[in-house]
Amino acid sequence: xxxxxELRERAVALDAADPLAAYREQFVLEPDVLAYLDGxxxxxxxxxxxxxxxxxxxxxxxxxLIRGWSEGWAELPVQVGDEIGALVGAAPGQCVVADSTSVxxxxxxxxxxxxxxxxxxxxxxxxxxxxxxxxxxxxxxxxGLEVVEVQPTDSSGxxxxxxxxxxxxxxxxxxxxxVDYRTxxxxxxxxxxxxxHAAGGVVVWDLCHSVGVVPTELxxxxxxxxxxxxxxxxxxxxxxxxxxxxxxxxLPVLDQPLPGxxxxxxxxxxxxxxxxxxxxRRLLSGTPSVLGLVAVREGxxxxxxxxxxxxxxxxxxxxxxxxxxxxxxxxxxVALEVVTPRDPDRRGSxxxxxxxxxxxxxxxxxxxxxxxxxxEPDLLRLGLAPLTTSFVELxxxxxxxxxxxxx
Ligand SMILES: *Cc1c(COP(=O)(O)O)cnc(C)c1O
Numbered sequence: 001x002x003x004x005x006e007l008r009e010r011a012v013a014l015d016a017a018d019p020l021a022a023y024r025e026q027f028v029l030e031p032d033v034l035a036y037l038d039g040x041x042x043x044x045x046x047x048x049x050x051x052x053x054x055x056x057x058x059x060x061x062x063x064x065l066i067r068g069w070s071e072g073w074a075e076l077p078v079q080v081g082d083e084i085g086a087l088v089g090a091a092p093g094q095c096v097v098a099d100s101t102s103v104x105x106x107x108x109x110x111x112x113x114x115x116x117x118x119x120x121x122x123x124x125x126x127x128x129x130x131x132x133x134x135x136x137x138x139x140x141x142x143x144g145l146e147v148v149e150v151q152p153t154d155s156s157g158x159x160x161x162x163x164x165x166x167x168x169x170x171x172x173x174x175x176x177x178x179v180d181y182r183t184x185x186x187x188x189x190x191x192x193x194x195x196x197h198a199a200g201g202v203v204v205w206d207l208c209h210s211v212g213v214v215p216t217e218l219x220x221x222x223x224x225x226x227x228x229x230x231x232x233x234x235x236x237x238x239x240x241x242x243x244x245x246x247x248x249x250x251l252p253v254l255d256q257p258l259p260g261x262x263x264x265x266x267x268x269x270x271x272x273x274x275x276x277x278x279x280x281r282r283l284l285s286g287t288p289s290v291l292g293l294v295a296v297r298e299g300x301x302x303x304x305x306x307x308x309x310x311x312x313x314x315x316x317x318x319x320x321x322x323x324x325x326x327x328x329x330x331x332x333x334v335a336l337e338v339v340t341p342r343d344p345d346r347r348g349s350x351x352x353x354x355x356x357x358x359x360x361x362x363x364x365x366x367x368x369x370x371x372x373x374x375x376e377p378d379l380l381r382l383g384l385a386p387l388t389t390s391f392v393e394l395x396x397x398x399x400x401x402x403x404x405x406x407x
Contacts, residue, residue: 007325011395014321020306020314023387034369035397039385040209040350041373043235049298056294074267076293077284083300084243087308088207089217093279095245097296098288101208102131104227104244107283108204109139110257112173112225115202115250119172123148125158129181132206136175145172156341157185160192167199174201178216179209179348182375184340186214186348190221197222208232212303213315213349213386218245233349233385235299241292244283252278260285302387311386315349318384321391322351325398334405350383364404370397
């Protein structure tokens with residue numbers, strides 16, 4: 001069995017060898033937090049975002065007022081969309097930043113259903129995030145489709161085989177999360193996309209828990225539509241707008257359910273009939289929050305600078321080290337079960353443990369400056385953000401977890 005001290009030494013060595021270690025200093029580090037293990041719910045605040053927002057308030061909103069729209073604000077949904085596109089393997093013109101993930105998913109689902117007339121089933125994961133399941137049911141009801149819920153056969157999460165078993169010539173749309181928000185299990189996006197296409201359907205990917213930490217090649221994989229959060233691993237801020245992607249081959253005919261004046265090819269045409277943009281702007285509806293977009297842009301800039309491949313490498317090291325420490329705790333007699341897949345290729349950037357009284361444990365951890373995430377009914381989620389989580393921080397947080405569980 002490996003000793004406590006040995007694990008701490010390993011954490012120190014991993015930090016010393018970490019090419020992304022310096023990024024942590026670019027974020028606000030709260031003095032009362034010993035370990036922030038919830039970067040997959042709300043990413044930390046970049047220092048530069050504080051400065052940029054103050055500048056925009058003073059000089060742009062405060063100084064330019066309405067002129068700001070023609071001096072750059074109006075382009076932000078597309079520019080920041082293209083920047084996120086670069087992170088997820090999408091060529092320019094296919095992503096915009098808008099609304100919330102829930103609203104973007106609703107738009108994507110309706111648009112997807114319209115792409116496959118004559119088919120009558122919408123496939124969704126039975127264990128997906130509530131928004132995804134609620135929307136799937138509602139869109140299906142409104143569009144005359146039947147919902148098919150895929151149940152995982154393995155307790156750690158869905159597999160491509162689980163999804164494949166339910167595809168047939170009734171399949172219209174398949175909505176899936178790339179990374180399972182509870183267990184952290186990862187689907188092979190390219191493999192599942194190809195399976196859905198082989199069955200004649202279209203796929204909508206929810207990238208909330210993978211954008212910024214798991215590389216995706218949306219264009220190369222032939223993905224139809226996708227959406228995701230910017231306030232998790234992209235550090236865009238609480239309630240930051242989401243992004244939505246639609247493949248260029250679909251965009252000219254894409255029918256979204258909430259067309260507004262921002263969907264138009266010419267924003268100021270104010271025409272009687274809407275002439276939708278032929279690029280991803282057609283997925284916009286109304287006036288975007290400029291302050292929100294400014295903050296998203298700073299978070300995305302840090303993720304781009306760090307690079308998705310380096311982020312993935314560190315994320316795999318973080319989750320592996322986390323599982324080693326958890327195994328050490330379990331070997332010492334602490335009652336916990338790791339539910340996240342042990343194969344790094346099959347997981348995202350969080351590690352989930354099943355515990356008795358996970359809610360009580362979460363409260364006691366927070367009292368001691370360790371911030372994890374609780375998920376009903378018995379799961380503790382440890383979100384590891386490659387730009388901000390250090391190995392020592394993770395180690396020290398898990399030591400507190402061991403102490404709380406031992407009492
Ligand atoms: C976080 C998350 C959402 C959040 O949706 P919002 O509209 O931003 O609240 C949606 N889907 C998944 C899978 C998530 O993890």
